Amino acid sequence: MYILRCADGSFYVGSTVDLERRLGQHDAGQGAAYTRRRRPVQLVYCEDFPRIDDAYLREKQVQGWSRAKRLALVEGRLHDLPRLARSRTGGSGG
Structure with a gap:
């Protein structure tokens, strides 16, 4: 689970099995539509989980x-x- 700070100061919360690859996608404008419109983005927080479904549950919690x-x-x-x-x-x- 990770949190990005977008260029407009907002936060984006996501989860992935490959953080480095996903950050590259966000930087290239290939990530979520939300971050495409708010680049550049900066990784400001991340948590590791042994299973992606645990990361996804944490993502949904923090999104709320x-x-x-x-x-x-x-x-x-x-x-x-x-x-x-x-x-x-x-x-x-x-």
Whole structure:
């Protein structure tokens, strides 16, 4: 699972079995339509998983997060994640 910072400052969350190849695709404009319109992109975070389906589940989880929560993950502020989940969902976590 990986997070890219796009040229417009937005984040793109994806998953792949070959991160280096996928980053090359994004850079060449062959990645997702979202990143094609927002190049250049920069890898700002990644997590490794033994199975692609685990990476995909994590991708979907992080895609549901607020920008503030994604930024905390990217910046390594893991202690802020529970508070940011509560502030967005009214206390149920996320």
